[in-house]
Amino acid sequence: MTAPTTRTTRLDRGRWAQSGPETVRPGVHRIPLPLPEDGLRAVNVYALEGLTEGLVLIDGGWSIPESRKALEDALAELGHELGEISHILVTHIHRDHYTQAVELRRLLGSRVYLGAGERQGLELLGELRTDEPVSSLATLRRAGAQDLAERVAAMYDADFDVSVWEAPDRWLRAEELRFGNARLTVIPTPGHTQGHVVYLDQARGLLYSGDHVLPHITPSIGFELGDPALPLGDYLDSLQLMTRLTDARLLPAHGPVGDSVHARVGELLAHHDDRLAQTLVALGDRTRTAHEVAGELGWTRRKVAFADLGAFDQMLAVNETAAHLDVLVARGRAGRTEAGGVNRYAVAAG
Structure with a gap:
């Protein structure tokens, strides 16, 4: 929950969330999509072009009309249209990453990919019919914060729409995905959620880090329906894993692109x-x-x-x-x- 200390810093840090595409590398574009009433301001979706399968997206965004319009406009600016999206590789199950991927599949027939570790959370969403953070509320109760747990539970909608939480077309494990000449290595990084994955493009030196490595804040840990045994331990192990990979540019889900994954991971471990x-x-x-x-x-x-x-x-x-x-x-x-x-x-x- 890192916060800026001055107005100038706040304005500088907010620029990444302004609408429109940013070309990171030829054929790789960062597209910030709006989030409703969310302090994170936007979520980055990355569009990969020049592949034989059409456009590949990293993450899908939140399923709201404003988000789809922003995505459509950004793709048009790049000379593309929504119908070219063939695959959507999601980093984790949270609604600002997953739900629009499901909606785009319904609309376009795109294939949706998700880490296999998210299967339990997705099944619980269907059973409980709520996105209330059950694990987090249980932690509050074990922490002696029963009153706070009740106040937070009351914030969630009892008429939760579970229809946008469909299973992906493919569950991912540690593996390599190929799209034409492009290769993306899927790396499980549990911590933020049990099934969080990142995607490494080693040839171009890019890491699509989702919420695992963020440039300005530390992600919440174990924020999901399941109940991981030691989520921070998992997260720290997943950070250490990043240091054993070749360094790459940081392409996060929230915030601007960074020059070095290793540098930011070092800061997070020190924190x-x-x-x-x-x-x-x-x-x-x-x-x-x-x-x-x-x-x-x-x-x-x-x-x-x-x-x-x-x-x-x-x-x-x-x-x-x-x-x-x-x-x-x-x-x-x-x-x-x-x-x-x-x-x-x-x-x-x-």
């Missing part, structure tokens, strides 16, 4: 190292819940007090704190006990 240390200090010499520890920490780059956050951001803060505490437990730096469905943490002896 989480700092946050783990801060969480251990905030835990102090008492046994505390994740909710109580979250109240001791500052949030966003401006170090906003927990009490000054809205309910949704408080949920993210408590979930992030619980994730860091669980990693500290896994590393032997803290202990965890459970009573009455609530987890309590303490600094490990010695």
Whole structure:
């Protein structure tokens, strides 16, 4: 939840979300699509042209009329039309990435691809008929934040439309996809969601990173219907995996294109190292819940007090704190006990 500190910085950082295509490399175009009432402002869809199969998109956008119009206009500016979209490779199941891919398939017959690790979440969407973050709410309750969990749950629509959450045409694992002469390596990167994947174009030195590596913010962890055991641990492992690949330009789902995946991953790893240390200090010499520890920490780059956050951001803060505490437990730096469905943490002896 990183936030800019000055108006100039805010304006500079907002330029990436302005409508219209940006050519990243010949045949590779970044197209920001609008998000409704969302602090992220836009989601980047990448259009790959010059392939024998027509246009390939990386991510699909949020299924709203404004998004489809923005995509259609951007493609027209590039000399293409919607009907040329043949494949849509989605990084993860969240609605701002997946739902318009489903709508475009209905409209155009495009093929939709999604990481196999998202199968459980997609099935739960059909069973529960809600996109309420069940796992995150369960974490709140285990964190002793029952009242906050009820407030957040009340924010979700009981008449949730599950029709845009259809299964993909193909479930992806670690594999290579070929489109004409272009090759994209599918790399599972669990953490943000269990089935998140990134797409590496090694020949052109490009990484389509989805929400795994973002240039200005750290992504929420384990924000889905399923209940991953150690989502932050998964995320940190997935970040380390990026450092073992050849460096590439960063093509994120939110924010501007970056010059180096490795440089940004280094910043994210350092951030989480700092946050783990801060969480251990905030835990102090008492046994505390994740909710109580979250109240001791500052949030966003401006170090906003927990009490000054809205309910949704408080949920993210408590979930992030619980994730860091669980990693500290896994590393032997803290202990965890459970009573009455609530987890309590303490600094490990010695």
